[in-house]
Amino acid sequence: MAVKKNIGSNSISKIQSQRKRQPSVDELVTGIHKGDQSLLARAITLVESTQEAHQQKAYEIVEKCLSNAHDTLRIGITGVPGVGKSTFIESFGKMLTRLGKKVAVLAVDPSSTISKGSILGDKTRMQELVKDPKAFIRPSPSGDSLGGVARKTRESIILCEAAGYDIILVETVGVGQSETAVHSMVDFFLLLKLTGAGDELQGIKRGIVEMADAIVINKAEGNNIKRAQRAKSDFERALHLYPPKENNWTPKVLTCSSIERTGIAEIWEMIGEYHILNKKNGFFIRHRKDQNKFWFYQTVESLLKQQFYQDATIKEAITPLVQSVEKNTISPFRAAEKLLQVYRKRS
Numbered sequence: 001m002a003v004k005k006n007i008g009s010n011s012i013s014k015i016q017s018q019r020k021r022q023p024s025v026d027e028l029v030t031g032i033h034k035g036d037q038s039l040l041a042r043a044i045t046l047v048e049s050t051q052e053a054h055q056q057k058a059y060e061i062v063e064k065c066l067s068n069a070h071d072t073l074r075i076g077i078t079g080v081p082g083v084g085k086s087t088f089i090e091s092f093g094k095m096l097t098r099l100g101k102k103v104a105v106l107a108v109d110p111s112s113t114i115s116k117g118s119i120l121g122d123k124t125r126m127q128e129l130v131k132d133p134k135a136f137i138r139p140s141p142s143g144d145s146l147g148g149v150a151r152k153t154r155e156s157i158i159l160c161e162a163a164g165y166d167i168i169l170v171e172t173v174g175v176g177q178s179e180t181a182v183h184s185m186v187d188f189f190l191l192l193k194l195t196g197a198g199d200e201l202q203g204i205k206r207g208i209v210e211m212a213d214a215i216v217i218n219k220a221e222g223n224n225i226k227r228a229q230r231a232k233s234d235f236e237r238a239l240h241l242y243p244p245k246e247n248n249w250t251p252k253v254l255t256c257s258s259i260e261r262t263g264i265a266e267i268w269e270m271i272g273e274y275h276i277l278n279k280k281n282g283f284f285i286r287h288r289k290d291q292n293k294f295w296f297y298q299t300v301e302s303l304l305k306q307q308f309y310q311d312a313t314i315k316e317a318i319t320p321l322v323q324s325v326e327k328n329t330i331s332p333f334r335a336a337e338k339l340l341q342v343y344r345k346r347s
Contacts, residue, residue, distance in 0.1 A: 029064045035164045047155045062155050065162035072161045076182035078172045079192030084218045087258040090126040095264050097134040104160035105137045107171040154185050184294045191215050195231040220255035228255045247283035313346040
């Protein structure tokens with residue numbers, strides 16, 4: 001009995017030691033290519049880290065995974081809080097895994113502006129999908145990034161594709177400024193809407209609808225079915241007022257019930273039509289190239305901002321300028337100019 005006990009404790013100690021040890025870049029990349037979810041999750045943690053040592057490792061991992069991305073489809077899913085994004089993703093994801101697809105969900109949870117904390121509760125809301133061996137769910141805090149898209153979502157997409165996931169679903173916090181950010185990293189942009197909650201009129205706002213490749217009226221069940229059909233007709237009429245999209249796709253409006261799982265197959269069929277059209281007319285490749293270019297410029301801006309605020313001279317000069325702005329003794333524009341002058345003269 002004592003021998004068995006020792007073996008058990010040694011095994012536990014070995015496992016704990018392996019967990020504490022940070023895998024090398026090559027170990028992480030090999031694990032990702034093999035579809036190891038644990039190592040994929042650890043690699044994404046490195047990608048999301050703000051520590052410089054972690055960032056250097058993350059750059060290496062992403063570069064080594066770039067060429068391994070196979071034929072994938074990236075789908076952005078957004079909508080106001082309460083529209084049922086998590087329930088929809090679970091129903092949609094389960095249908096895809098039944099079709100033999102491997103699905104990765106990058107779910108962005110809102111971070112508190114006060115505590116900076118994030119609940120990261122998507123795994124608890126997708127109880128069926130999280131148990132599915134063909135699915136990988138990664139909740140990430142939005143932090144202070146624009147529109148509720150995690151700072152490193154693009155890099156996470158690359159890693160998930162290298163791990164063999166066919167469909168990448170990017171769930172955002174909600175409608176706001178997130179459309180541009182989501183649109184710059186996905187192939188298909190899906191806007192979920194509610195009916196019977198005053199959401200129909202909000203949805204007709206030009207910027208929101210122009211971004212959408214499809215509008216889906218969710219919660220079309222029970223007494224809400226007729227209202228959902230009316231909302232569908234309203235949106236279809238509104239869409240006729242917009243100019244055709246660059247890829248000649250006409251955005252569709254569908255209804256579904258994520259709880260009853262009705263209309264989900266039709267949504268996938270529509271996305272399939274969109275994908276085939278974009279492959280045939282060459283838009284798919286052009287759009288991916290544009291996304292990479294946008295990603296490059298955005299990364300340059302991010303690195304410049306990071307370098308700027310981490311500079312010792314700037315750290316010293318910024319506090320008195322902020323105090324002057326607070327006291328209204330200098331305008332924010334003039335203060336910003338002075339700070340840039342300090343930065344340019346520092347060497």
